[in-house]
Amino acid sequence: MESPILTLKHVNKYYGETQALADIQLDVAKGEVVTIIGQSGCGKSTALRCINGLEEIQSGSILLDGKEIAAAGTNWKEVRQKIGMVFQKYDLFPHMTVLDNVLLAPLKVQKRKKDEAAEEAIALLKRVGLEDKAHSFPRQLSGGQQQRVAIVRALMTHPEIMLFDEVTAALDPEMIREVLNVILDLAKDGMTMLIVTHEMAFAEAVSDKIVFMEKGNIVEISDDPKAFFKQPQSQRANEFINTFRFQ
Amino acid sequence: MESPILTLKHVNKYYGETQALADIQLDVAKGEVVTIIGQSGCGKSTALRCINGLEEIQSGSILLDGKEIAAAGTNWKEVRQKIGMVFQKYDLFPHMTVLDNVLLAPLKVQKRKKDEAAEEAIALLKRVGLEDKAHSFPRQLSGGQQQRVAIVRALMTHPEIMLFDEVTAALDPEMIREVLNVILDLAKDGMTMLIVTHEMAFAEAVSDKIVFMEKGNIVEISDDPKAFFKQPQSQRANEFINTFRFQ
Amino acid sequence: MDLDFIRKAIPMYQEAAFLVLRLGGIGIIFAFIIGLIISIVRYYKLPVLSQVFEGYIELSRNTPLMIQLFVLYFGLPQVGIHLSAEVCGILGLTFLGGSYFAEAIRGGLESVPNIQMESASSLGLSNTQTFLYVIFPQAIANSFPSIGANIIFLLKETSVFSAIALSDLVFVAKDIMGLYYKTNEALFLMVTTYLVFLLPISLLIHFIERRLRFAGFGN
Amino acid sequence: ACGAGATSDSSEGSVANIEDKTTVDTIKENDVIRIGVFGDKPPFSYVDANGDNQGFDVEISKQIAEDLLGDSSKIEWVITEAANRVEYLETGKVDLMMANFTVTPERAEVVDFANPYMKVSIGIVSPEGDVITDVSQLEGKQLIVNKGTTAEAYFRENYPDIELLVYEQNTETFQALLDGRGAALAHDNTLIFGWIKENPGFVAGVEAIGNEDTIAPAVAKGDTALLEWVNEEIDTLNETGFIAEAYKKTLAPAFSSDIDPASVLINQ
Amino acid sequence: MQDSGINILFEGQNLQRILDGLEQTIFIAILSVVLSFILGLLVGMLMTSRNIVVRFVTRFYLEVVRIVPVLVMLYILYFGITRWTGIHIDNRVIAIFVFTFWGTAEMADIVRASVTSIPKIQWESGQALGLSAGQLYVYVIIPQTVRRIIPPAINLATRMVKTTALLPLIGIIEVIKVGQQVIEVSVKDYPSASFWIYGLIFLLYFIVCYPLSKLSKKLESKWQE
Numbered sequence A, B: 001m002e003s004p005i006l007t008l009k010h011v012n013k014y015y016g017e018t019q020a021l022a023d024i025q026l027d028v029a030k031g032e033v034v035t036i037i038g039q040s041g042c043g044k045s046t047a048l049r050c051i052n053g054l055e056e057i058q059s060g061s062i063l064l065d066g067k068e069i070a071a072a073g074t075n076w077k078e079v080r081q082k083i084g085m086v087f088q089k090y091d092l093f094p095h096m097t098v099l100d101n102v103l104l105a106p107l108k109v110q111k112r113k114k115d116e117a118a119e120e121a122i123a124l125l126k127r128v129g130l131e132d133k134a135h136s137f138p139r140q141l142s143g144g145q146q147q148r149v150a151i152v153r154a155l156m157t158h159p160e161i162m163l164f165d166e167v168t169a170a171l172d173p174e175m176i177r178e179v180l181n182v183i184l185d186l187a188k189d190g191m192t193m194l195i196v197t198h199e200m201a202f203a204e205a206v207s208d209k210i211v212f213m214e215k216g217n218i219v220e221i222s223d224d225p226k227a228f229f230k231q232p233q234s235q236r237a238n239e240f241i242n243t244f245r246f247q
Numbered sequence C: 001m002d003l004d005f006i007r008k009a010i011p012m013y014q015e016a017a018f019l020v021l022r023l024g025g026i027g028i029i030f031a032f033i034i035g036l037i038i039s040i041v042r043y044y045k046l047p048v049l050s051q052v053f054e055g056y057i058e059l060s061r062n063t064p065l066m067i068q069l070f071v072l073y074f075g076l077p078q079v080g081i082h083l084s085a086e087v088c089g090i091l092g093l094t095f096l097g098g099s100y101f102a103e104a105i106r107g108g109l110e111s112v113p114n115i116q117m118e119s120a121s122s123l124g125l126s127n128t129q130t131f132l133y134v135i136f137p138q139a140i141a142n143s144f145p146s147i148g149a150n151i152i153f154l155l156k157e158t159s160v161f162s163a164i165a166l167s168d169l170v171f172v173a174k175d176i177m178g179l180y181y182k183t184n185e186a187l188f189l190m191v192t193t194y195l196v197f198l199l200p201i202s203l204l205i206h207f208i209e210r211r212l213r214f215a216g217f218g219n
Numbered sequence D: 001a002c003g004a005g006a007t008s009d010s011s012e013g014s015v016a017n018i019e020d021k022t023t024v025d026t027i028k029e030n031d032v033i034r035i036g037v038f039g040d041k042p043p044f045s046y047v048d049a050n051g052d053n054q055g056f057d058v059e060i061s062k063q064i065a066e067d068l069l070g071d072s073s074k075i076e077w078v079i080t081e082a083a084n085r086v087e088y089l090e091t092g093k094v095d096l097m098m099a100n101f102t103v104t105p106e107r108a109e110v111v112d113f114a115n116p117y118m119k120v121s122i123g124i125v126s127p128e129g130d131v132i133t134d135v136s137q138l139e140g141k142q143l144i145v146n147k148g149t150t151a152e153a154y155f156r157e158n159y160p161d162i163e164l165l166v167y168e169q170n171t172e173t174f175q176a177l178l179d180g181r182g183a184a185l186a187h188d189n190t191l192i193f194g195w196i197k198e199n200p201g202f203v204a205g206v207e208a209i210g211n212e213d214t215i216a217p218a219v220a221k222g223d224t225a226l227l228e229w230v231n232e233e234i235d236t237l238n239e240t241g242f243i244a245e246a247y248k249k250t251l252a253p254a255f256s257s258d259i260d261p262a263s264v265l266i267n268q
Numbered sequence E: 001m002q003d004s005g006i007n008i009l010f011e012g013q014n015l016q017r018i019l020d021g022l023e024q025t026i027f028i029a030i031l032s033v034v035l036s037f038i039l040g041l042l043v044g045m046l047m048t049s050r051n052i053v054v055r056f057v058t059r060f061y062l063e064v065v066r067i068v069p070v071l072v073m074l075y076i077l078y079f080g081i082t083r084w085t086g087i088h089i090d091n092r093v094i095a096i097f098v099f100t101f102w103g104t105a106e107m108a109d110i111v112r113a114s115v116t117s118i119p120k121i122q123w124e125s126g127q128a129l130g131l132s133a134g135q136l137y138v139y140v141i142i143p144q145t146v147r148r149i150i151p152p153a154i155n156l157a158t159r160m161v162k163t164t165a166l167l168p169l170i171g172i173i174e175v176i177k178v179g180q181q182v183i184e185v186s187v188k189d190y191p192s193a194s195f196w197i198y199g200l201i202f203l204l205y206f207i208v209c210y211p212l213s214k215l216s217k218k219l220e221s222k223w224q225e
């Protein structure tokens, strides 16, 4: 296996007394799709937020392309261009059109030429089926459309890895499907992704690797999603999976 | 089959131009659990709201215990005691404790004795696992706990039928499970229920009858949920079910 | 009512209205700038400055403008600072309005969801860029209704300018009542003048408010 | 709230001009006369540190009450402002206005003035180094006046080009001159004479301009009975020297010694 | 001179009179505030009515109150009523009426804003339980609005306290007017009179209004959860 794009080593993160991440160890290889599942409050979001520098970690290290990024002196502007992140909701800037939203980072952070960036933006919007919404405002879009725009916005900086934090949690079923289809499509294209989701069927379908967390710890990592969802190794993962089954 | 508790006959409902309900015909027998599924905007909520008198219908009739309730002069105070309803969220009164929430209708509408009503309330809270939360305020509860209280509140007027409108849509998986378990439990006890949900596995498990709606119409009614979810009769229902499957 | 008199008095009201708009306008602009600075300082909870500004806000909000003007106009010369009435009027309005705008804008800033700041950072925007492109435009839109209400409120507050010899509208009206005893005409003209310039401003504010709402702010 | 308070309050008395009864009768019946004065215009009418009304106007008012009701304390003082004196009379909220009311033609149209008890001219005071001795020197400069006074009216009417700085309170008006906010100050010369006594460095460059005005009690328009009574009363007070006494008691100490009482009093 | 200026406060009844003036201010302000709050609650609920006429009328009332200066209302009512009807009404009654008229409109708007901000689902779930319209208001809506209205309402109250400075025009001698009387009389002996008197009044207003605004801040943060 080639050297991973992203590596977490002995990562510990506390909020005051509560330990949100406990000695987390994780590798994400290029082109790999890793999905984190687990109960609410187990530390899934915290993991993503630490990778993206939205939270500081107390100990351990996080390597992106082999370079430490969890240390003081990290050039976050540069790092964040390599990491795209999409949140649960209220993610788009409501006072900008769709196009302005997706062009903000390329123009202001990367100082790219407007024409060229706009061209790429339109192409990506087309890919997610929203080329006709370029000049709409977020509130004129459905939740599913908004999330697809958020994905495009994150893709615009050409990230090496994408982080998705329950991007469909606030959506209706058909919209969920629209958004997940975009992510499935990215996966087929070989995008490296770290996904947090509660959609088990989707996790099973999209993932190369399943990470099950509990209380800040990684309890089980499985390289075979099908097998995992049929019968996880650990007792706790099994109980968790059961909450999605009826009778 | 004994005469149904609730009957909808040729019910039509318009919001301005849009027809939200088109010639709806439906019977709900005593003890029966009926689940309505369908795309967002197909009219599921509208159907429940019309039954409960929150919306007026333009034509057709709605019978509760054989009595017309969709006509002028309906004594809604009385009818609503026979119908319990639980909404998606923000349903509890935030300025009252859990106990005050569930006692409001019995004391103010039904003028029951406080002691006796409180005793029943405590018993019901116990049944949903929340007897220790009687004196908490809604904001001190998780979403799932709030919804369980909302169910208790609706049960307190001893309704003949319960209406549930996507009561788990805003919840995390474990909370969803907590709430659905309460509903499953009510079903076992023989409560008559009309449920709108996007949880297909739950719908399959709990329902006696599945109603699939599209654009205000009932497209398919199935008395065999298992068979329905395996292979619905109608093309549209099949497509809809497919959005929940991956690969 | 004496129409002839009304005709003769109109220029006085006109002049007063211009004075109110000029001093009020300048005062409001200064107040807005001060309010903006204070709200940003308090939003980011900068130490020391935040506390200082909080003291200012309490002092400004809890004392009448009239007394504030007296202090500026008659109090400062006692320590050797002589300011013209117009300057005092503007300063007074700035002193009063600064706190009202500060609170209004801070409300707007705080109503911007945290996730907005986070998603901007995660795109690589610097703190300044995040504030400029993401936080500020939304904050202004959110606080615009109270900003608008404050503009009208401050324009009306100019009616105490007469305390320092500035001929605002109330001053002109009182003057006419005192000198010529045309009470009805004086009050009628005063209300009319207020209407003539407050109404368009009020409508403009409503219009902008609606535009901002429809331009995609809020959900 | 309005309806409840609408019954006429006894202390407010009844409206002037009820057909069969004259105001004088009503005043006697109520055994109190409502007199409008200023609360902040020493030495004419003001409220002293103990909360009592004092001053030249007040002395005369008290004597009027003494002669009308037999007791100088049977007065209900109403503190007015320059801007609402006419309103108070017109609406019958006071019986008699004694708030240093200068007689002018415009005012005479809306209220009835009784015989005057005092004379006044407009004077102009300016700093010693830069004395204004003629109105023409004021062009292009700012002139300080007190709001609602004859000085304000005079300059507005006759010299619309002179820029006025108008203050509400006497103290503020004079303070403004001290602060150098205007080139000169125009006011009743009586007040000016008093003020320069206290403030060396300022001189009354113009002692009297315009018409010599008079100050008189006023009653509501058409209140003939009271008007006639007051006319007679003022004449008597002039003749008996009461007004001269009041002058000595209240105004003289405030004025500079070189002022001739004849320039202020009516019958000297 | 300057350092002995503070003695002016203790001359004669000066301090007492200023405090009496303050009492006028507070009496009128408090009564008006209380009345405004009660009436504003009712009018505010009318403002949320579905009846377009009711909504228009109440909206018009609010706009009128916002545009016509309080001073004009005082004048028109105090002198106007007597002029047109011959009836005398005590000036404090007029003051309280005008302040209440103004305060009610502002209060109503605050109530309207907070009632409309209550999620629709709250009305519906109350209805679904069988509550009558009256019960819905009393048990569900009003208790929730009260929490939201208190901070802006207290803000309004401090504004009303500060606006009492207009009252001398209808003959009510409130604290600032007393201050001016004292200054006029004493300025000859105490050149710094205005400094001390206005300074004291500044302080008095602050003492009255500051606890109110502190209270509103406190309630605000407490009820934000």
Ligand SMILES: Nc1ncnc2c1ncn2[C@@H]1O[C@H](COP(=O)(O)OP(=O)(O)OP(=O)(O)O)[C@@H](O)[C@H]1O
Pocket (backbone or CB within 6 Å): A015, A018, A019, A020, A038, A039, A040, A041, A042, A043, A044, A045, A046, A047, B172
């Ligand atoms: N800003 C914060 N301050 C304090 N504690 C926090 C903060 N954010 C998260 N936590 C705590 O850290 C733990 C992990 O939270 P995290 O949000 O990562 O969970 P999660 O797995 O993403 O849950 P969910 O599925 O609900 O999103 C929880 O116990 C949470 O209460």
Ligand SMILES: Nc1ncnc2c1ncn2[C@@H]1O[C@H](COP(=O)(O)OP(=O)(O)OP(=O)(O)O)[C@@H](O)[C@H]1O
Pocket (backbone or CB within 6 Å): A172, B015, B016, B018, B019, B020, B038, B039, B040, B041, B042, B043, B044, B045, B046, B047
């Ligand atoms: N108050 C309303 N005014 C106008 N149109 C409405 C209103 N409420 C619902 N509609 C419309 O009526 C139709 C049915 O809406 P309804 O809320 O019943 O759908 P639903 O099946 O409950 O959808 P969801 O799954 O999103 O809750 C939709 O087209 C909707 O836009």
Ligand SMILES: [Mg+2]
Pocket (backbone or CB within 6 Å): A044, A045, A046, A165, A166
């Ligand atoms: Mg999370």
Ligand SMILES: [Mg+2]
Pocket (backbone or CB within 6 Å): B044, B045, B046, B165, B166
């Ligand atoms: Mg619905």
